[in-house]
Amino acid sequence: xxxxxxxxxxxxxxxxxxxxxxxxxxxxxxxxxxxxxxxxxxxxxxxxxxxxxxxxxxxxxxxxxxxxxxxxxxxxxxxxxxxxxxxxxxxxxxxxxxxxxxxxxxxxxxxxxxxxxxxxxxxxxxxxxxxxxxxxxxxxxxxxxxxxxxxxxxxxxxxxxxxxxxxxxxxxxxxxxxxxxxxxxxxxxxxxxxxxxxxxxxxxxxxxxxxxxxxxxxxxxxxxxxxxxxxxxxxxxxxxxxxxxxxxxxxxxxxxxxxxxxxxxxxxxxxxxxxxxxxxxxxxxxxxxxxxxxxxxxxxxxxxxxxxxxxxxxxxxxxxxxxxxxxxxxxxxxxxxxxxxxxxxxxxxxxxxxxxxxxxxxxxxxxxxxxxxxxxxxxxxxxxxxxxxxxxxxxxxxxxxxxxxxxxxxxxxxxxxxxxxxxxxxxxxxxxxxxxxxxxxxxxxxxxxxxxxxxxxxxxxxxxxxxxxxxxxxxxxxxxxxxxxxxxxxxxxxxxxxxxxxxxxxxxxxxxxx
Numbered sequence: 001x002x003x004x005x006x007x008x009x010x011x012x013x014x015x016x017x018x019x020x021x022x023x024x025x026x027x028x029x030x031x032x033x034x035x036x037x038x039x040x041x042x043x044x045x046x047x048x049x050x051x052x053x054x055x056x057x058x059x060x061x062x063x064x065x066x067x068x069x070x071x072x073x074x075x076x077x078x079x080x081x082x083x084x085x086x087x088x089x090x091x092x093x094x095x096x097x098x099x100x101x102x103x104x105x106x107x108x109x110x111x112x113x114x115x116x117x118x119x120x121x122x123x124x125x126x127x128x129x130x131x132x133x134x135x136x137x138x139x140x141x142x143x144x145x146x147x148x149x150x151x152x153x154x155x156x157x158x159x160x161x162x163x164x165x166x167x168x169x170x171x172x173x174x175x176x177x178x179x180x181x182x183x184x185x186x187x188x189x190x191x192x193x194x195x196x197x198x199x200x201x202x203x204x205x206x207x208x209x210x211x212x213x214x215x216x217x218x219x220x221x222x223x224x225x226x227x228x229x230x231x232x233x234x235x236x237x238x239x240x241x242x243x244x245x246x247x248x249x250x251x252x253x254x255x256x257x258x259x260x261x262x263x264x265x266x267x268x269x270x271x272x273x274x275x276x277x278x279x280x281x282x283x284x285x286x287x288x289x290x291x292x293x294x295x296x297x298x299x300x301x302x303x304x305x306x307x308x309x310x311x312x313x314x315x316x317x318x319x320x321x322x323x324x325x326x327x328x329x330x331x332x333x334x335x336x337x338x339x340x341x342x343x344x345x346x347x348x349x350x351x352x353x354x355x356x357x358x359x360x361x362x363x364x365x366x367x368x369x370x371x372x373x374x375x376x377x378x379x380x381x382x383x384x385x386x387x388x389x390x391x392x393x394x395x396x397x398x399x400x401x402x403x404x405x406x407x408x409x410x411x412x413x414x415x416x417x418x419x420x421x422x423x424x425x426x427x428x429x430x431x432x433x434x435x436x437x438x439x440x441x442x443x444x445x446x447x448x449x450x451x452x453x454x455x456x457x458x459x460x461x462x463x464x465x466x467x468x469x470x471x472x473x474x475x476x477x478x479x480x481x482x483x484x485x486x487x488x489x490x491x492x493x494x495x496x497x498x499x500x501x502x503x504x505x506x507x508x509x510x511x512x513x514x
Contacts, residue, residue, distance in 0.1 A: 044337020091389025146174015
């Protein structure tokens with residue numbers, strides 16, 4: 001249960017000049033910059049042309065790096081959507097406030113009845129699903145499963161600094177009273193609150209769209225239910241009917257927000273649900289992908305190319321509005337690609353979404369800042385999605401609240417220094433699955449699957465060679481560091497996991513708490 005909301009009044013939420021960095025990235029902006037934070041859903045490390053995918057064309061997204069900075073070792077704080085997004089929105093490890101697991105989605109009662117009736121027969125048809133034990137009888141009314149009301153979102157922070165704030169897209173930070181974006185600092189919101197929603201609600205025009213079902217995926221049943229509850233589309237407090245392809249609807253609503261607020265500073269979180277399942281794509285985008293025979297991958301790549309066009313529409317709006325040069329764009333995926341869909345593999349990385357291997361944690365990440373004057377940079381040092389919060393605070397000259405510890409750093413001073421590492425250590429924990437990276441060493445522990453591995457990422461980013469037995473001193477040091485960090489995360493998980501997900505990684509199955 002969350003503790004009651006404590007309203008915190010900050011007397012010093014006023015613009016200040018930051019002197020935290022020097023060198024070529026130091027900027028003297030004449031006007032406060034606009035900020036656009038683009039968060040995409042389950043986009044894998046190798047799912048963009050700029051990250052090595054030769055089967056796909058993503059010129060608009062790739063241009064963010066060509067004109068700015070592309071990061072090759074960008075980590076999120078969780079390999080599943082909601083905990084990762086909570087870290088991004090607060091700049092703090094979500095373990096600090098008990099958000100290690102996915103919140104409970106609100107489904108239509110008829111769907112839950114159907115789920116209880118059909119899940120086990122559905123699971124028994126596929127070997128990879130038989131060991132799943134979703135907590136269908138879990139008393140969801142017992143828990144408040146949204147972002148802690150004591151946490152301060154990036155929108156709340158920037159709103160106090162005079163920014164207009166908007167949230168368009170997937171929310172996934174809770175659906176209880178006090179959880180909604182219009183209650184967490186966003187002046188405008190067009191969104192769905194849960195983990196997923198259909199791109200085209202039923203009935204589907206099969207002359208215009210292609211549906212690709214994934215009967216082997218544990219998300220198959222909820223993915224295709226009609227929009228209702230936490231998958232319904234809302235504008236502010238009101239449920240609305242959206243008849244367009246959702247990726248383009250979100251781009252359109254983001255563009256409308258930009259047009260309305262172009263005369264003064266704004267912060268737009270544009271949170272696309274692409275390319276998360278359900279796999280639905282306009283036929284014209286399916287037809288674009290000519291060099292892929294696998295229909296699952298072809299639909300998936302088509303969804304990503306549609307996402308790229310949506311990003312291009314937003315960028316064109318910035319140009320036509322004359323504010324392109326005063327708008328900083330951040331682009332990141334909330335976790336690694338979902339290998340259980342069989343659409344992506346995160347090559348050359350091991351594993352994917354729901355695992356603490358590199359494929360679940362390393363994601364595409366760009367910062368496009370026209371004021372930096374340093375385009376086409378590649379940053380190879382490990383960074384964290386937590387850094388987005390602190391970097392935006394620095395760019396907007398916003399004071400961070402002094403009553404709490406922030407876990408990210410301002411990246412601006414690191415962008416042109418290829419030897420300077422923003423973080424010495426990074427940590428991860430989702431219940432019994434956890435990991436730590438210190439320098440080039442990474443320790444992975446899965447207590448339920450009784451697995452423990454040590455990797456040297458400098459020579460083995462694919463995580464092929466376990467060095468646990470040959471490096472006992474390093475293993476002991478990392479274990480101690482991880483245990484010490486866990487002691488600083490003073491709040492236990494605020495709600496239990498809904499299921500133990502069984503994820504196949506290179507022929508071996510690992511449990512992960514959902």
